[in-house]
Amino acid sequence: MNSHSHDMTTAKFNRTAVQVPDAQAKIAARVTVGSIEKVHLESAHGRTLAETIQAPHPYPFFRRSGMDGFAIISTDTIDASSDHQVWFRVIDEIPCGYTSDHTIVSGTTARIMTGAQVPEGADAVVMMEMTESKVENGEQWIALKRHILSGANITPIGLEVQEGQQLLEAGTIIRAGEQSVLATFGIAEVPVFQRPKVAIFATGTELLDVDEPLQPGRIRNSNSYMLRSLVVEAGGEPVMYGSIADDVNTARAKLEEAIQDNDIVVTTGGVSVGDYDIMGELVLEEHVEMLFNKVTMRPGSVTTAAIYKDKLLFALSGNPGACFVGFGLFVRPTIRSMQADAHPYMEEWTAILEEEYTKVNNFTRFVRGRTEIRNGMVYAIPAAARVDESSVMITIKDSDCLIVVPPEKKGIPAGEQVRILKLPSGHVR
Numbered sequence: 001m002n003s004h005s006h007d008m009t010t011a012k013f014n015r016t017a018v019q020v021p022d023a024q025a026k027i028a029a030r031v032t033v034g035s036i037e038k039v040h041l042e043s044a045h046g047r048t049l050a051e052t053i054q055a056p057h058p059y060p061f062f063r064r065s066g067m068d069g070f071a072i073i074s075t076d077t078i079d080a081s082s083d084h085q086v087w088f089r090v091i092d093e094i095p096c097g098y099t100s101d102h103t104i105v106s107g108t109t110a111r112i113m114t115g116a117q118v119p120e121g122a123d124a125v126v127m128m129e130m131t132e133s134k135v136e137n138g139e140q141w142i143a144l145k146r147h148i149l150s151g152a153n154i155t156p157i158g159l160e161v162q163e164g165q166q167l168l169e170a171g172t173i174i175r176a177g178e179q180s181v182l183a184t185f186g187i188a189e190v191p192v193f194q195r196p197k198v199a200i201f202a203t204g205t206e207l208l209d210v211d212e213p214l215q216p217g218r219i220r221n222s223n224s225y226m227l228r229s230l231v232v233e234a235g236g237e238p239v240m241y242g243s244i245a246d247d248v249n250t251a252r253a254k255l256e257e258a259i260q261d262n263d264i265v266v267t268t269g270g271v272s273v274g275d276y277d278i279m280g281e282l283v284l285e286e287h288v289e290m291l292f293n294k295v296t297m298r299p300g301s302v303t304t305a306a307i308y309k310d311k312l313l314f315a316l317s318g319n320p321g322a323c324f325v326g327f328g329l330f331v332r333p334t335i336r337s338m339q340a341d342a343h344p345y346m347e348e349w350t351a352i353l354e355e356e357y358t359k360v361n362n363f364t365r366f367v368r369g370r371t372e373i374r375n376g377m378v379y380a381i382p383a384a385a386r387v388d389e390s391s392v393m394i395t396i397k398d399s400d401c402l403i404v405v406p407p408e409k410k411g412i413p414a415g416e417q418v419r420i421l422k423l424p425s426g427h428v429r
């Protein structure tokens with residue numbers, strides 16, 4: 001099955017390892033922002049805004065009553081006190097959604113409801129509970145015993161937002177607060193970035209699909225489904241291309257097909273130096289521009305990125321843990337950056353290491369872990385200090401962070417401060 005040349009095999013072995021930030025920068029330099037489409041506000045949740053939105057009008061748009069009560073001229077109440085009632089003739093009633101044709105002049109008032117537009121002339125609203133009322137000769141009157149300040153219970157025009165003010169920046173993920181803003185300002189059709197289409201395929205002759213019975217020496221393809229979720233969580237659109245056997249011609253054909261109809265291709269498996277590590281070979285072919293094929297990190301040291309037909313190809317490790325970490329460090333930021341997200345990388349926090357971590361390495365380790373907050377302090381608990389990091393699948397589900405263990409450290413004792421990268425918790429959709 002050796003279709004590769006001797007030169008290629010040598011190149012596959014002699015890899016130059018790049019640091020994680022350098023690898024990220026190599027990718028960032030090649031990311032282009034995707035195209036824009038308009039979606040109705042109802043379908044906009046989780047999408048990324050493609051244009052900066054300015055306020056087309058102030059908000060509130062009119063002087064708004066904050067109480068159910070009466071709109072008055074505050075200076076009418078200057079002499080009001082517990083032993084001096086001031087009387088007002090009620091000249092109108094203003095429910096929410098209506099405006100009054102009347103102007104409030106001294107000695108008159110309008111009954112007004114919470115949220116209604118305050119009538120001309122009035123500069124204060126008094127709560128219903130502060131008034132006394134009577135009907136005389138078919139006219140309604142109210143009395144006040146208290147001096148009311150100008151502006152009381154009136155929300156002025158533009159209190160929250162001035163006309164022309166920047167409301168939302170391009171690159172913002174649309175969630176509840178953004179939905180409120182867009183609806184308030186009448187943006188029914190929202191300009192958003194198209195979700196990058198991400199092709200996913202796995203390589204490995206050992207791989208069975210989920211509905212196949214187990215066979216000796218074979219395993220089910222879990223990485224494709226893990227990647228599918230990660231793509232969704234990152235705001236991309238996953239397109240599943242199943243799995244292929246370890247044959248470089250098959251891989252080339254699959255890549256060709258996947259690159260055609262998608263914006264990014266992510267593969268898993270076959271990137272190390274083994275005889276059947278076909279993706280490792282494929283990226284060395286002359287029609288492919290390899291960006292890197294080794295990163296100074298564990299797991300995922302063999303994580304590979306390349307450009308093929310102007311599109312990014314990520315060849316992630318087959319080891320589930322390495323595949324997971326490789327996606328978080330490189331693929332997710334790409335999906336976010338294609339939607340102009342100003343913060344495409346995982347958030348960096350400081351935490352207290354709960355248990356000592358003794359595994360040492362000459363590469364930076366990204367240890368899957370879980371955070372707990374106690375007494376306002378963030379603690380990070382390594383998911384599985386005693387089992388091999390890269391090949392382990394089971395701890396992925398229990399992890400909400402990656403604990404960064406720098407290479408120069410000779411293990412980290414419990415109680416020491418560590419950097420952690422917070423794994424996004426499926427917030428994009």
Ligand SMILES: Nc1nc2c(c(=O)[nH]1)N[C@H]1C(S)=C(S)[C@@H](COP(=O)(O)OP(=O)(O)OC[C@H]3O[C@@H](n4cnc5c(N)ncnc54)[C@H](O)[C@@H]3O)O[C@H]1N2
Nearest residue numbers: 202204221222223224269270271272277317318319322390
């Ligand atoms: N001689 C060397 N051997 C290895 C090295 C090395 O430097 N020299 N690196 C090791 C490290 S570190 C890693 S990580 C792995 C990388 O392996 P590959 O990315 O080439 O992945 P595969 O060989 O295809 O598979 C590795 C492992 O993962 C399982 N796998 C593969 N695909 C899937 C999938 N879709 N779902 C679930 N599990 C999958 C596969 O069966 C293997 O067990 O190489 C080391 N070796």
Ligand code: MOO
Nearest residue numbers: 299300301322390
């Ligand atoms: O390259 Mo591997 O460090 O175990 O993922």
Ligand SMILES: [Mg+2]
Nearest residue numbers: 270272274277
């Ligand atoms: Mg391999």
